[in-house]
Amino acid sequence: MVELTVRIGRATLGGLAYLGGLAQLGTRAAYFTFVAPFRGRALRLERAVHQAMAVGVEALPILSLISFFIGLILALQGAYELRKFGAMHYVTSAVAVSMTRELGPLMTAIVVIGRSGSAFAAEIGTMKVTEEIDALETMALNPVQFLVTPKFLAMLTMLPCLTTWADLMGILGGSVFGVANAGFSFGGYIRSTLDALYLRDIYTGLIKSVMFGATITAVGCHEGFSTGAGAEEVGRSTTSAVVKSIFLVIAVDLVFTAIFYFLAPE
């Protein structure tokens, strides 16, 4: 019994320490992104643009396909229930609201975790193993400023963009079902979607996506920096970055969804 308590306590402390580490890394990255440029330390815009290409633009094809499918799936699943009530025309709002509020940001985050969160951990982990991080330090270059800041900036700007795109593609996916099976014209489907959406739906999704971006960067880079010695450690930290990111993104999602629910006007 005592042992169980000890174990739970230790796990809890470990978890809190991990979150503390993430918060510390996030704060330092935020400092170098938003505060340091005003104190004469140049922001690495060139590297950030490079990262933004990798994180954002190169993710577009796969993200488009996935969110198009998700939109179609939502329409099918929604229609399954809605047709029982003869309310097929509500398919548009079912797709639009669940896409913009929830699945757009979430699917984007998951695609980005798989493509970029893991890449961050692998890149920084490899640099750790080959002493490149040490080399940065002995050259008086701050590894967080040098490596994390451009990634942070790229993620914070690209995730909302990607999410907006995913929302669009999802609605497009839904419209395929709407036009083929629910008697909508394409124009009618889009008009109906616009009627169903509130601006609130879109910006709550975008706020979430910014939070996801910060979480993914922090976890990916933190796992990279805590890589031990040896090549197999890089693999371990990459896997761990993906698993922890997915978990934390969903946890953050829950927190923000709850906040938006309780703050939203009736």
Added chain:
Amino acid sequence: MNTSAGDSKTDDNVISVRKLRVKYGDREVLHGISFDVHRSETLVILGGSGSGKSTLLRTMVGLERPSGGEIWLQGKDLCRISEAERDEIRRKIGMSFQGGALFGSMSVGENVALPLREHTELEESTIEIILRMKLEQVGLAGFENYMPSELSGGMKKRAAVARALAMDPEILFFDEPSAGLDPIIAAGIDNLILKLKKAFRMTIVVVTHELASAFLIADRMVLIDKGSIVAIGTGKELQASTHPRVRQFLDRVPEPEVSEELDYLQMLTEEYRQRDH
């Protein structure tokens, strides 16, 4: 010869290490090390695998935090200064890592020019000239557009030296400069170190376990064994030493094999018995 603490602290000491202790977790790997590095000398830190010599070097450039003691570098105690002050000192030192530690995503030229671009306000054309000079010095002229992955082991080390030289450092540190290189390439690196020493009268600290290379480049040597200094002195002084560990290291005598069953058991369980105490 001097086997205890280092010399007295004078202005001619660029680095003074005093009673330095470093711990990894509960295990202490350096047990109170003291020595000095004089201006313009090449000091070689010799020691076997696991002797703590690499840890010593990493601590001297501020990559490991000591658990006790002092490291005086340019009149400041490295263990008790702010991050900004430490960065200030680091701009005046260069370090060449064992595997080169070149940034894989940048070309050789970008690697060497990185400290210049980050820390100075020099014009791009000036940086180009310095870059060409540094690559010339290490014998890699014309390689600025190669990626590190396209270089051989010896060339990577040379490129790393060029990067370490970029800011015209006052002290140059080498971690195992000839490890993993064939004898001819290793001799080339030794020559490079000798050339730097002659041409710039630079203070150089080298960590190695290669005896031949150590005797070739060193003005003085520090022999480390199991986290403590066994001997300090010139090559001749070390050769003349009668200290059993020094002799064993210089004469390349292997550790005696454990023949007795009981000894072997004792060796295996030593760690546990120590933990119980």
